[in-house]
Structures are given as structure tokens and as C-alpha cells.
Amino acid sequence: MVTAYVMVKASTGDVDGLKHSMLNLHDGVESVSIVAGDVDFIVKTSVDDTAQVKEIAASIHEMSGIEDTQTYIAMD
Amino acid sequence: MRFVIIGSGRVGLRTARVLRDEGHEVTLVEIDDDRAERAREADFQVVEGDGSREEVLERAGVVDADALGALTSDLNVNFAACSIAKHHGLRTVLRVDEDYREEVYQQYADQVDEVVYPERLGAIGAKNALLGGSVRAIADIAQNLQVVLMTVTDDSPMHGYSIEEVALPGQARVLAFGKADRPMGIPVTDDSLETGDRLAVLADFEVLGEVRQLIVGENSVAAAAGGA
Numbered sequence: 001m002v003t004a005y006v007m008v009k010a011s012t013g014d015v016d017g018l019k020h021s022m023l024n025l026h027d028g029v030e031s032v033s034i035v036a037g038d039v040d041f042i043v044k045t046s047v048d049d050t051a052q053v054k055e056i057a058a059s060i061h062e063m064s065g066i067e068d069t070q071t072y073i074a075m076d
Numbered sequence: 077m078r079f080v081i082i083g084s085g086r087v088g089l090r091t092a093r094v095l096r097d098e099g100h101e102v103t104l105v106e107i108d109d110d111r112a113e114r115a116r117e118a119d120f121q122v123v124e125g126d127g128s129r130e131e132v133l134e135r136a137g138v139v140d141a142d143a144l145g146a147l148t149s150d151l152n153v154n155f156a157a158c159s160i161a162k163h164h165g166l167r168t169v170l171r172v173d174e175d176y177r178e179e180v181y182q183q184y185a186d187q188v189d190e191v192v193y194p195e196r197l198g199a200i201g202a203k204n205a206l207l208g209g210s211v212r213a214i215a216d217i218a219q220n221l222q223v224v225l226m227t228v229t230d231d232s233p234m235h236g237y238s239i240e241e242v243a244l245p246g247q248a249r250v251l252a253f254g255k256a257d258r259p260m261g262i263p264v265t266d267d268s269l270e271t272g273d274r275l276a277v278l279a280d281f282e283v284l285g286e287v288r289q290l291i292v293g294e295n296s297v298a299a300a301a302g303g304a
Contacts, residue, residue, distance in 0.1 A: 013179040034184055036155040040177075 001046060003074040004053040008041040008060055011067040015040060018065050026056050039070075078141040080105065080166075082127035082157045083148030084115040087171060087194050091145055092120055103136045105157075128156035143167035147192075151177070155185070162187040210292045220281045223251065224288075228273045231293025239275075240265035247280035248287050 010018055019032045019041065028047035035042050045056050050073065057071045077100050081088045084106040092102045092115070104120050105127040106112040115122045125132035127148065138144065144161035146154035151173050158168040170188040172178055181191045204212040210227040217223060228235065234242045239250060254260035256272030263275075269291075279287050 010180075011176060013176040015180050015184075034180070036181070036185060037152040038150075040180065 001048065002050055002053055004045045004047075004050075004057075005072045005074070006041075006043040006045065006057050006060060007039040007070045007072070008043060008066060009038070009068040010040040010065055012065040014065060018063070021063060022060055025059050026052075028052055028056055077101070077143065078137065079103070080133065080136045080138055080141045080144045080161070082144070082146045082153065083171075084111050084120070084122065085147075085149065088145070088147040089115060089118070089120075091147060093118075096120075103141075105132060105136045126153070128153040128160075130160050133157065133160050138164050138166065141166055143169065145169045145171075147171045149173060155187070158185070159187045211288055214276065217278065221278065222281065222284065223276060223278050224284065226275050226277060226288065226291045228269045228271055228275070228291060229293045230271050232269065232271075232291060233293065234269050234290055235271065236268060238266050238268045239263050242269070242290060244277070244290065245279075245283040245286050247283050249278045250275050251278050252276040 030044045084104045123136040146157040214223045252260045253263035
């Protein structure tokens, strides 16, 4: 199993709608938190391999209302 | 009242000046040497350090202050400062760096009492300046309620009448009145309307057009609706 965290910056104030869309994107999306600071969401994913992490991050990046993503893969 | 302002840049220092001018006590927190020095030269009390750290805020007197304005350009610092201040029971104001975040923080951030996006206020001023004319929006009170400053022109149908005689629609009120080149004041019913006189009117969007026709006249610049 691979755990990864995707930091997401939005470009719209409809964070509820975006949160909902990200939760329904892929079975590997475990949680989506709206956070304070220079990113707007932290998405936690739990999947079989890193290829799926990449797939999820790419899908989030392509959503309208998302400006940028940055992915961190857990090593422990 | 006692205020702690985080950040002595364009927004923070100006806010501190306005508060001081109104007789309040202000302490600034600034991380940058040059900006801290500039604020000191302007006779402000400045604590140098990171406004997201509790001991720095304590040195700035957060424990006895009434409110904290987190006005730096760094959202992480601003949010941390508001969280600490809220813990001490202060009223908190957070500056956001992008317009969409205004509503996000209003909705989610319990630590934050008010959110400000300075660029929005600047844009309203710039829009009014660009449009010129006889109608300018002053403030959005609610979604469909605006305070508008209108100037009486030669075309005004109410020209020569008194304020009492101006029959405004039901969803509109005259809040203030000023003769041309005189300061605004509370309206007196027998003030008469002449070219160049100004009226601050609170009106529902639905009747803004009607109010404009009455006070300004038919050929006025249609400039009121919508903020920035």
C-alpha cells in the first residue's frame, strides 16, 4: 500500500463543491480536509501503487477550480 | 482601545495610522528590519519578530489587547496570529491574499471574526474614479442594499425642491446631505437641492435606477450597481 498527501490550491471559493468532487474522484481518496494557509486542501490517498497516486493527482489537477497540486508520498 | 497589528507594510502601517489618529493605542509586529525601522521612525511602538509565534505576540501585549489585525501578505502567519489571539479572547481580523479566499475564511475559520481583502477596496475606489460622473457606490450593506453617493445635476427633476419634497421610493432613504463644496451632514428637511449638492442614499438595487433619475437626472452615468 502507498499513502500519499496531495496539497491542493484552489482558484474558486466553492470549496465545498471541490471537496465533494475530490472525495468522489477515486476509491483511493481517503479524506479531504479544507485547511488554512497557502494551500486550500490536503487530500489523503491510500492506494496499491505509486502509479495510482499519480493518476489521482493528475485528475485533481485537471478539475476546474483547481490551480495547483503538490504531492508528497509517505515513506513510513 | 488597544490593538496589535501584524505587519507594518502598506496595509498594516496605514491601518495603524488610522487607529492612532482616532486615539487608539497600537503596537505593530514586524519581522523585517527595514520595515520595523520605518514604523519606529513614524513613532509607532514596534515589536520585531515573527507574528505567528506566541512569545512574540505576548511581547506585543496580546494578553491585554482588545483586537488583533493580521495584515501581512503571508496567509500562514496571519492565520496563526489570529488563532493565538482568539485563544486570548481578542477580536480578530485576517487579511487574505486572493479574492476567492474571502468567502472560504468567512465560512470556515472560527478563529477569524472578519476577513479583509484590501485589493477589493482599492478596486472600488479605482472604479469610482474611472467612471467619474454623478453616482458612486460607497458600500454594499447587504446583497441587494447599497449606499450610493449621488450628485445633483442641472438635469435633476428635483432641482430647486427641498429634501422633504423629494418623494423617494419606499426602499430608499436619504442618510446624509451636503451642499456643493461643504461637508456632508445629517439632512435637514428644508435643505434645497441645487446643482453640485450631494446626497448619500441607502437603497435597494430594485429602486436604484428610480432614485438616480430623481436626484441626478435622466442623462446620468449609470455607475452604481455592483461593487468590485
